[in-house]
Amino acid sequence: MAQSLLFTVKRSAPEFVRPSKPTPHEIKLLSDIDDQEGLRFQIPVIQFYKYDPNMAGKDPVDIIRKASAKTLVFYYPFAGRLREGPGRKLMVDCTGEGVLFIEADADVSLKEFGDALQPPFPCLDELLFDVPGSSEVLNCPLLVIQVTRLKCGGFIFALRLNHTMSDAAGLVQFMSALGEISCGMNEPSILPVWHRELLNSRDPPRVTCTHREYEQVPDTKGTIIPLDDMAHRSFFFGPTEVAKIRALLPPHQQKQSNFEILTACLWRCRTIALQPDTDEEVRIICIVNARGKFNPPLPNGYYGNAFAFPVAVTTAGKLMENPLGYALELVKKAKSDVTQEYMHSVADLMVIKGRPHFTVVRSYLVFDVTRAGFGDVEFGWGKAVYGGPAKGGVGAIPGVASFYIPFKNAKGEEGLVIPLCLPAQAMEKFVKELDSVLKNNINQPTIGGPKPSFIISSL
Template sequence: MASSSLPSLVFEVNRKEPELVAPAKPTPHEVKLLSDIDDQDSLRFQIPVIQFYRYDPSLAGKDPVDVIRKALAKTLVFYYPFAGRLREGPSRKLMVDCSGEGVLFIEADADVTLNQFGDALQPPFPCWEELLYDVPGSQGVLNTPLLLIQVTRLKCGGFIFALRLNHTMSDAASLVQFMTAVGEMAQGATEPSILPVWRRELLNARDPPRVTCTHREYEQVPDTKGTIIPLDDMAHRSFFFGPTEVAAIRHLIPPHQHKCSNFEILTACLWRCRTIALQPENDEEVRIICIVNARSKFNPPLPRGYYGNAFAFPVAVTTAGKLSENPLGYALELVRKAKADVTEEYMHSVADLMVTKDRPHFTVVRSYLVSDVTRAGFGDVDFGWGKAVYGGPAKGGVGAIPGVASFYIPFENAKGEDGLVIPVCLPSEAMERFVKELDNVLKNNHVQQPMSSLIVSSL
């Protein structure tokens, strides 16, 4: 395991004034309702992603800023709701006013090369606030641009594409679909290879609504002990898990659990280490929430091109004492069962709960949320300069309640090993304990034959 805290690289970015990029052609002016999965409190925040691209000598003289700006305008003709603004109606129902106003776009130059980032091409990124400028007044959910994009040219000829999305509009798979479309238009396509499909009514509550499943993820738990800590007071570090690290953790589980996926095993390990680091009372309930992409659960499937949110927040609940005192296999079984909860009926039940319970946020008190984006395809997005050197979430801890979430991001380390990089946010003292606990797990298990490859099962 290697970990990184905030890198020391410092550089300057010169930005032009933010502009609005509107669709290249007139688009329908209408109001479109979000689904009852989209507009829950848990998704009412902005989520950042970042893509790094190398210089391509064969494209000398081509300006990535200009290419992407024009491609964005063309793509918004098809994805015109992104150029609108969110409004809130009765019962907190969210809808898009397809006004065609456009998305925020920033052109920038940085006095740094891609190589100067070195091994820092993983969250948290140096000078992050410079690479995606937080335009004043744009941070809200309602009545503000739904996308903010900054393209930053680097001294070496490479560039950085950073984007912030209003999460109520789309999940990771849907965002990659949109970004891929921009990439296709940048390379001369006249329309996206996958045409966008709205159809948000497919994930609306039933009439009458009927909550048929247990949803402990939405229990309202009071924060009596002040466990929710401002993101500013947290340490941000990323941890690499390659074949050797995963093999060491697998060494801790009994043979009958060896068929469990690497995602499940890593999640169980991180949840246990994190809980020990936070030192809750033994009788306090702790939770692990696994983001599960539910697209494959529907019969018939959701239409190809659907670009709304189509995932669930299933949860496992136990006490801190049981989690920390039992072997790792105990946590692993809880994670496995939580993931298995998600079905088509479960998704309809969540939508029904949203309209009957005023669209609640998932429980954040003593909760840890993990999201596997290894299959989302961020790294494959190509604007004409090839695939991204790094593509994916810009940092951990993002959310309507900060500090709760970690992402599992595909990553190749300096040795050329394929694995995952996982950003974690914890209070500084807890972070020190977390690092020690994780080191103990990995170093106290001598594995003769490390796994030759790391394959993370898709959710």
Template sequence: MASPNALTFEVTRQNPELIPPAKPTPHEFKPLSDIDDQEGLRFQIPVIQFYRRNPVMDGKDPVKVIRDAVARALVFYYPFAGRLREMAGRKLVVECTGEGVLFIEADADVRLQQFGDALHPPFPFLGELLYDVPGSDRVVNCPLLLIQVTRLKCGGFIFAIRLNHTMSDAFGLFRFLSTVAEFARSAKIPSVLPVWQRHLLNARDPPHVSYNHREYDNIPSTNSALLPPGNMVQQSIFFGPAEISTLRSRLSPHLRHCTTVELLTACIWRCRTIAISPDPHEEVRIIILVNGRRLFNPPLPAGYYGNAFVLPVAISAAGNLCKQPLDYALELVMKTKSEVTEEYIKSVADLMVIKGRPHFAVVRTYVVSDVTHSGLKDIDYGWGTTVYGGPAKAGVGVIPGLTSFYIPSKNNKGERGIVVPICLPANAMEVFVKEFQTMVKRDNNEIASGVARKSPIFIGRTRL
């Protein structure tokens, strides 16, 4: 079987069409929240889902089923059928025009099995499965969703979607896609009704910044400030039970209660910093997305589909991070996450209004986002749940290599774990791989890595 990275196939696409809501919807203006419209979320984010053939659904066309379900879902999620406008103070507002979302029907001369046993980012063929319609990728005055459904020769299909991130986070997208899936399975109304209520995450009057939000520092650029945009490669790491156990064994006993995500964050931050070789006296940062839905009292409504996360940052001198044991990085990560409260989130919203909706700091910064509980892999349009469902690539946003996701997955041995796509310059990736393999070395003779195991932890490398 060919490697997924070497796979070539042809896709035949129909002309893009606009899918409006199935029924008339209100024409109104709905402001985004002061968390939604910050500069750092003004970009498009791609998600992809792979589905097997289901004999029960033979004779049903996934394109037609999903197209009709999207139209019905937009009756409830009608802001997605509108267009963003920028108002005074850079405030983003949805004009609910009912124009619709972009939809592409496609066929590919390939079978799902040819993509390999374990699907993970990077997907070098993403451009074939989610066509970038010219002029559609701006933040304002453009469709807010782009959907492509691609039939496969085997009877399976691929659902790919591009989301204007100012509208929703991963959980909000899950809410919309769950509704599409329910309608595809003949539901009459959504099981969870959507909730707009973006005012819940607006700045207070008067705004009052109560935390020292270092994530929005204005940092002067230096020669080592940003990763060079050229010669970037993407590669994914699979953290299985062996790797996680080995990393946990490296910790001091009082830290072994940490979550798996905290452990992975500390490990990757340390390895990545070594790989990019910053000046040891310069600060390096890791931004850890924290979902705030349950931090409110009462929690945000179940149907809230706006962005509800904040971006707390851990900071260290590069030299300390590289030389100290893993405990050092882990303690910084755990402390940073623990500081996020309802008041912290309100303080961020206040800062957005006071400072003009700034971008978070990107100089010597790395961003990680945990989507292991987003539910994107469990969406069922009638053909069963996904073979893979989640982010389509790392390094999303305007800065190459800035962001990685934690994605639930299985390796080709059936072990459950977490896949993390990494995006780095080619020479830095070589150093990262070497350093990571050292971190998960069990002892001097046995390496729990792709070098010594049949199920490699480094998978799917591709050049960007």
């Protein structure tokens, strides 16, 4: 990705796209999983599409604008606005005011972005414009959509979602519906289901599980990552890189999933890079989709948040001094904690504790979106060349989160691209430590040398 790429984007005035037919004007409560503090932010997604000669003469802006109005008939809560009630309870006022839609043209072709389309993207703020006054949680549009035509005939679809409304699975469900209607269908193949009460607290609420992810940890040493001088980079992990990390583990641990092994490795490298005191607690938070944990399962079409933030906690000293397998066991244990009872317990905790934010002090959060299906969303021009999160480190506390995004590199290798966001000095240390790991020299970090070849984008 050529991060020095500069181009000009011309935008029309933002407009509101409203449902194409009358929709119910009602109040719909979010669930007690939806409205926790850690989800009260806007999350950006971006999709790149090639020119398709079969669509010559057809305008993606016009097609997607009209399809948005039709899709909102089914997903009409997205056309409303969030309000806050007693106990910080969030609800959607289904006003039908609409979503923000931006039409744009860029004097750049898809080819100029380079072979490796991945975060961080140049000029992201131009491809997903932050309309003044639109980015608050309450009383603002719940979706912002920008469609940017490229001079090659391709286009970029960018979207910003108020995260309290949906998780990745729910957002892809909406985007897929928008794609189906763009392609001529009259209604989505999967109809949306609200039923947020399924993830509400019990009466009376009772916390039955341990939730260290919501501990209120004071930041006594100023360890929350500063926002200035941040470095954004993406790292590619294909079969070769994963095999090298896997080889560092004893035979009985080598069968663990790529997600677990990579998470253990990145957590350890990141901790070494940030250099906390050895007695400080550090945390890894693995987002777990809980849709399959319910019996009966959540209904097909449910598009609310249905995931948990299970956490593993240890000291920085133990994490850095022990072999990689130590971190791996902690990651496995955290993931296995999530059950139906665990989700009910989280909902109860939200009500009892006032909807707290998950712990961000010395935390690293990872989210695997490889199965979410962003890249499969079509508007008539075929599948996305890249589809998924627009950057890493998003959220109320930038720098805490990384996404695992499916990716094919310039050699045609299938793998993952993982964006990270760290202070510039810590990023340099992270690069050296990861390079050391991939040279199977995990306990002897390299001191200098060039940036390793597996880093394929930087800003």
